[in-house]
Amino acid sequence: MKKPNERQQVDAELQQIVELRHPEPHRVLGIHPDGDGMVVRTYRPDAVAINVLPEFGGRIPMTKRVDGVFEARVNGKTDAFNYQVEVEYPGHKTFTLRDPYSFLPTLGDQDLYYAGEGRHEQLWKRMGAHPVHHNGIHGTAFAVWAPTAMSVSVVGDFNGWDGRLHLMRRMGSSGIWELFVPEVGEGTRYKFEIRTGHGGHRILKADPFAFRTEVPPATASVVHNLDQYQWTDSRWMEARAQKDVQREPWAVYELHLASWRRVVEDGERSLTYREMATALVDYVKKMGFTHVELMPVSEHPFGGSWGYQVGNYYAPTARFGHPDDFRYLVNHLHDNGIGVILDWVPGHFPRDAHALGQFDGTALYEHADPRQGSQPDWGTYVFNFGRNEVKNFLIANALFWLEEYHIDGLRVDAVASMLYLDYSRKAGEWIPNRWGGRENEEAISFMRELNDRVRTKFPGAVMIAEESTAWPKVSQPTQEGGLGFHFKWNMGWMHDTLKYFSKDPIYRQHHHNQLTFGLLYAFSEHFMLPLSHDEVVHGKGSLYGKMPGDDWQKRANLRALFAWMWAHPGKKLVFMGGEFGQYHEWNNDKSLDWHLLDNPDHAGIQSMVADLNRLYRSHPALYDADNEPLGFQWIQPDSASANVLAFVRRSRQPGGHVVCIANLSPMPREEYRVGFPRHGSYVELLNTDAGEYGGSGLGNKGRIHTEPQGWDGQDASAVLTLPPLSVLWFTPG
Incomplete structure (x- = not known):
């Protein structure tokens, strides 16, 4: 039996249990040696009576030691044994259950060490909620990081959301709290109830590592x-791991899951993941895109945010179905030869009460100083990239999507907001780095480490930076001083090109450099050319709506824009709806205007984009030297007064090339001479003015023969008909 002072110590600790401020409830609850026997204690604050049911049989009544804590001594037993407790509540309601405090921890010292160091590459396999068999008993192992908390409980359907019943234990100095709850499994709703270290205030938080959420x-x-x-x-x-992504064709279809296509006859609801799998695969295969970029996927509270304010980084949004339904979507896309990219947002997160902000009552995932920890543009928190556990949380999250969901790449949002300490901040609203500069050294280190780990662990997977500044070497390897991304969105190209195409052709000669300037830096990075979702919101109008002129001219300009883009160096991305001339800018709550395809002119735009993808994939000159000067040569860069441009794309394979000629004037140009690389026959691969696309049908009858007359610095030339507002492609044949 315990000595009086030992008993007083236990009583003091049990009082801490009752007051919900004990950091290690297993130290006094559960089963423990007690002289020549064992003592069992359990905390059931509303119980009338409790019996211990040992595995060796019998029923041992427990006595109340302090308010809500019951105790029974088992004489003659010196080793721990399995048991259950039979709990009677008022009204003779009796439940038999296993005691969570009779189980050893499910986390080991090695897990805690690597988590603290920020180097646990599979952190999600230890944190969060995991259905497991522990000591032969089925249940769920819970773990959460809350280092300044006074105490943490897991609450949910299994305990009536009562934070008194499942107090977790703090695992040493790691700041991680753990508890195995027997007989809790798949589909159970839960949260973490945290008593803060400053005043013991109670806050209720979703699991940062939750793999599934409520809708x-x-x-x-x-x-x-x-x-x-x-x-x-x-x-x-297996095939993906063998590919050199820089030498492959990339034509990415960016889509918003909730509004791509809706079920009109069922209240305009969005498609489920499984419905999306069938419809999207059919459409993307028809259109010839190589990849889809999905947004939003990670769970988020506000549907109109593009998913940019993430509440649960490890859970696919429940709006469209079960997590394994999302896996089905990815699997079905892969089985049909289509890659999957996710929008990923590691720069900032929302202030919603249930999410990461002020997680344990302190600035845990974010910086405490608002000059570092708040994003003024978006009203969000900024991650503290200098904290090991935060950096580990994000890097493990990227690896999680690639490993658990077979994702082929992550498009990283708002990289510029991470690179610069003064991003969207006025003087005095930001803190310089240790050298007095504006570069966020901690975020830079985070991105380099992230990209190196992805390159090492997942060959063929890509990291894509949405980065809008002139930061150097974004898409160069880290060992060469780069950030390590595979691709960078060419935002400058997008803005310049759209600005040019939005001009009335009468003024385009004065903006000619907006189409030529991008070639001065086109090979400084591995670029992806985006006509993205960012350009069809907030009053910017749709791609179709940006085009000048009457409806015929709008369609002609849009077709020319796409053909110009597909021939230009850089991988391709277009946001949904643009490919058939969507009238209206994006609306989160509405489907695309699919009815426009009943109009042959809009169906013609769609048909042409499908042909662009088919031709693009079948002509390596259009993609295999995207990032090298050898892959591009101007033929006519200076014909501003005529609104004509011409260039040649060359393949790394000997002799392969495609000549692109654009007449971006509404005037057809007859008898117009253009230089060609060689004398002979050329096939007119593409004419955006073709009648089947909704054009006027003007052209060169599908084939031309060049003359041995040098022109435009080329060895040969041809006299052509250039249709109005058109782009032509030619290849030897």
Whole structure:
């Protein structure tokens, strides 16, 4: 039996349990040696009576030691044994359950060490909620990081959301709290109830590592087993690992899951993941895109945010179905030869009460100083990239999507906001780095480490930076002083090109350099050319709406824009709806205007984009030297007064080339001479003015023969008909 002072110590600790401020409840609850026997304690504050049911049989009544804490001594037993407790509540309601405090921790010292160092590459496999068999008993292992908390409980459907019943234990100095709850499994809703270290205030938080959530606006986390889905995409994954992404064609279809296509006859609801799998694969295969970029995927509270304010980084949004339904979508895309890119937002996160902000009552994931920790443009928090655990949380999240969901790449949003300490801040509203500069050294280190780990662990997967400044070497390897991304969105090209095409042709001669300037830096990075979602919101109008002139001219300009883009060095991305001339800018709550395809002129735009993708994929000159000067040569860069430009794209393969000629004037040009690389026959691969695309049908009858007359610095030339507002492609043949 315990000595009086020992008993007083236990009583003091049990009082801490009752007051919900004990950091290690397993130290006094559960089963413990007690002289020549064992003592069992459990905390059930509303119980009338409790019995211990040992594995060796019998029923041992427990006595109340302090308010809500019951205790029983088992004489003659010196080793721990399994047991259950039989709990009687008022009204003779009796429940038999296993005591969570009778189980050893599910986290080991090595996990805690690597988590603290910020080097746990599979952190999600230890944190969060995991259905497991522990000591032969089925249940769920919970773990959460809350280093300044006074105490943490897991609450949910299994305990009536009562924070008194499942107090977690703090694992040493790691700041991680852990608890195995027996007989809790898949589909159970839960949150973490945190008593803060400053005043013991109670806050209720969703699990940062939750793999599944309720459908918003509900915010509970849901226990989910990651190991159930059976993938069938091994052929895709093996082939991907062997590819040189810089030498491959990339034509990316960017789409917003909620508004791409809706079910009109069912209240205009969005498609589910499984419905999307069938419809999207059929459409993308028809259109010839190589990849889709999906947004939004990570769970987020506000549907109109593009998913840029993420509430749950490890959970696919529940708006469209179960996490394994999302896996089905990815798997089905892969089985049909289509890659999958996700929008990923590591720069900032929302202030919603259930999410990461002030997680344990302090600035945990964010900086405490608002000059570092708040993003004024978006009203969000900024991650503290200098904290090991935060950096680990984000890097592990990127690896999580690539490993658990077979994602082929992440498009990283708002990289500029991470690179610069003074991003969107006035003088005095930001803190310089240690050298007095504006560069965020901690974020730069984070990005380099992230990209190196992805390159090492997932060959063939890509990291794409949405970066809008002149920061050097964004897409160069880190060992060469770069940030390590595979591609960078060419925002300058997008803005200049759209500005040019939005001009009435009568003024275009004065803006000619907006189409030529980009070639001065086109090979300084590995670029992706985006006509993205950012350009069709907030009053900017649709791509179609940006085009000048009457409806015929709008369509002609849009077709010419696409053909110009597909021939230009750089991988391609277009946001949904642009490919068929969507009238209106994007609306989160409405489907695309698919009815426009009943109009042959809009169907013609769509048909032409499909042909662009087919031709693009079948002519390596258009993609295999995207990032090298050898892949591009101007033929006519200076014909501003005529609104004509011409260039040649060359393949790394000997002799392969495509000549692109643009007449961006509404006037057809007859008998117009253009230089060609060689004498002989050329096939007119593409004419954006073709009748089947909705054009006037003017052209060169599908084939030309060049003359041995030098022109434009080329060895040969041809006299052509250039249709109005058109782009022509030619290749030897």
